[in-house]
Amino acid sequence: MSAYIDPHIHMVSRTTDDYKRMALAGCCLISEPAFWAGFDRSGPEGFRDYFRQLTQYEGKRARAYGIEHKTWLCINAKEAENVALAREVIKLIPEFLDQPDVLGIGEIGLNKNTTNEATVFLEHLDLAAKTDELILVHTPHLADKYQGTRMIIDMLKGDHRITPGRVCIDHVEEHTIRHALDAGHWCGMTLYPISKCTPARAVDMIEMYGPERIMVNSAGDWGHSDPLAVPEFIFEMRQRGHAEALIKQVVFDNPLMFFSQCPRFNYVPRSVGSEAGGT
Numbered sequence: 001m002s003a004y005i006d007p008h009i010h011m012v013s014r015t016t017d018d019y020k021r022m023a024l025a026g027c028c029l030i031s032e033p034a035f036w037a038g039f040d041r042s043g044p045e046g047f048r049d050y051f052r053q054l055t056q057y058e059g060k061r062a063r064a065y066g067i068e069h070k071t072w073l074c075i076n077a078k079e080a081e082n083v084a085l086a087r088e089v090i091k092l093i094p095e096f097l098d099q100p101d102v103l104g105i106g107e108i109g110l111n112k113n114t115t116n117e118a119t120v121f122l123e124h125l126d127l128a129a130k131t132d133e134l135i136l137v138h139t140p141h142l143a144d145k146y147q148g149t150r151m152i153i154d155m156l157k158g159d160h161r162i163t164p165g166r167v168c169i170d171h172v173e174e175h176t177i178r179h180a181l182d183a184g185h186w187c188g189m190t191l192y193p194i195s196k197c198t199p200a201r202a203v204d205m206i207e208m209y210g211p212e213r214i215m216v217n218s219a220g221d222w223g224h225s226d227p228l229a230v231p232e233f234i235f236e237m238r239q240r241g242h243a244e245a246l247i248k249q250v251v252f253d254n255p256l257m258f259f260s261q262c263p264r265f266n267y268v269p270r271s272v273g274s275e276a277g278g279t
C-alpha cells in the first residue's frame, strides 16, 4: 500500500465508510474544492453554511479516519450564471480565508463557457490576486472542454498578478494537458467512471508528458464516481512496471509541492520517506 493524496474530492457528499475505505487504501490527505450541491442554493446564506461545513466540520470527519482535510472556496461555475448571487458569495469568501485548512480559491472555472461564467471567473481571479491565494480551476466537460480550457488559460494570462505555478488546471485530458503545462500551470487528471479520464489514459499521459506538475484525483462527489480512483491509478502504474518513486511523485510529492505554496499549509507526513512509496 502506498500513501497517497487525493487532491480533489467532495467528501461532504460521501459517507464515513468511504473515509474508512480510503484510509485503508493509503489515503492520508485530501483537498475538497467548493462545488455545486446538485441543486441551486437559494441565496448567499446557503454558501455561508457550506463554507462553514468545509472549513470547520468536514475536517473533523476526515481526521477521525486519520486523513488530513484541506479545502478551497468559491461559487462553482454551475451557479455563476447568476452574476448577482455570485458577487454576494465572492464577498463572503474573505471571512473564511484565514481558516487554517483553506488552500485557496476553487474550483472556479467554466461550465458552458458563457459570458456570465467568464465574468465571475475573472472576479474570482481578482480576489485571488488581491489576497495572494492559490487557484484551483475546473475545466468544462466533453465538447466544451477544449474551448473552455483555452478561454481559461487566456484569462489567467491576462492577469499579470497571477503566477502560473500557483494555479492548477483540473480535469485535463489528452487535448488540453499540453496547453496547461506550456502555460506554466499545474494539471489535475480526473479519473471518473462516466466522463473525463480512465486510469489507463492517465498513465498514458504520464508516459507521454512525464510527471512534472501533474497530479491525479478522483473528483468523487454525489454522482457516479469512485473515491478509490487514485489507488486504481497506482495499480495501473504498477501493472506497467513503473518505479515506485515515479508513482509516489505523482500521487504524493506533487500535490504536496503544489499545496505547500499556501502559507497556511502545515501538513507534515507522518514518517517522511518511508510512509509514501512503501508496499
Ligand SMILES: [Zn+2]
Binding pocket: 008, 010, 033, 035, 107, 219
Ligand atoms: Zn470537483
